[in-house]
Amino acid sequence: MAVSQAEQPKSDTRKALVGLLSVCALVTAMSSHAVTLQGVRMHEAPDSTRVVFDVDGAIKYEVFTLKNPSRVVVDLENVAPKSGFDPAVVAVGRQRISALRAARRGNDYRVVIDIKKTLDPRHFTLKPIDPYGHRLVVDLYELSQPEPEPEPRPSDRNVVIAIDAGHGGDDPGALGPGRIQEKHVVLQIARRVKASVDKLRGFEAVLVRTGDYYLPHRKRTDIARRKRADLFVSIHADAFKQAKVHGASVYTLSDRGATSETAQWLAERENRSDLLGGVGDVSLNDRDPVLAHVLLDLSMDANRSQSIEAGQAVLANLGRITRLHKKRVEQAAFVVLKSPDMPSILVETGFISNPDEARRLSQAEHQDKVARAIAKGIEQFMRSNPPPDTLLSSVGGEMRYTIVRGDTLSKIAERYGVTSRLLRSRNGLANDSIKVGQIIMIPTSG
16 A cells, blocks of 8 residues: 555654664663673682682672671672683682682672672772773681791701792793693792702792782782791793793892893893783782882892892803803892892793793703702802801801902911811812802801
């Protein structure tokens, strides 16, 4: 039937209105869940469990706790889960969490974390940084207990070495061929270094990071300090812009310019790790920041020379089992080395961006060689510089001596109560000839 001219405009108007309503409905549907929850991840540390919510945009949220039973509730405003998201699998086998449940609440999404005991939640959001997008981090801490007063150290205590495996958790570190992750390689090497050091009489090693979780730079040195460590050794296997770059290196702290382009680039990359690992608060606690900085610098001055000496000992031993990137200890502004009360070094066991070194670093046999070399360097340094209240100092050791103008081998031997023959033997000297600036080791009787 033909449509009259009077009816035609009404029909077109009706179609236009229907189309407009359809578009509005689509826009409303699309905007009803502005952000998508991509997934949830967990990392367990000795004192906490980290729950990471990966989302594809900035979010508003609320976190609160409920009792009977104990649980932590996370309400995500205007968020919907990704298709196929299953929260239950995330909590399987966790130390502090018994279950993870979730449900829609209108346009919002509620996640309930069932906890096995009362925990203290702390939370913050993180902006995108490659390879991550927006993140909401909920750290569930064990309730703090008052720290016991430190016991007096015995006069014959062990030398304590803090072994820190870099990266961990959300921060994988450098990625090598075949998706080899630095965080796993260096933890394996750190465990082997600890095993080698623990075999030495008068030595005790402690691991700063014991599993796959992230620790902020400052917390790493705080842990070493609580363990009353005499030396801090940070283990890495980093990457550089060119895959051909290779070789092991040892670094100490510099408050000035880095000693090479590689040193500067690596320091900048390592210092960026707190952004990857997810640190919500990196303040200097409640201390005046200017005063804290001054005190820190004054305290570290005394440790810089010992750090270089420790680094030289480790580097020399690494050079016997693998290629070196530089034949001298380098310096750069690594945050993790800013420890005011112990010598600190950072060991690059090789470049994981180099295919050949990545392959060797993932092999147990090579890891053993690297670990033994690091442990040997640690031993040599500590025997030359035994802390006064340790077993090493009570049973005797060695001291490092730099030749000055007017020195002769016989005068040095007489001064320290040893023979010239012993000095020649210990230092591999063919005769009594020495020169200014030369370093020799002098056995001491303790």
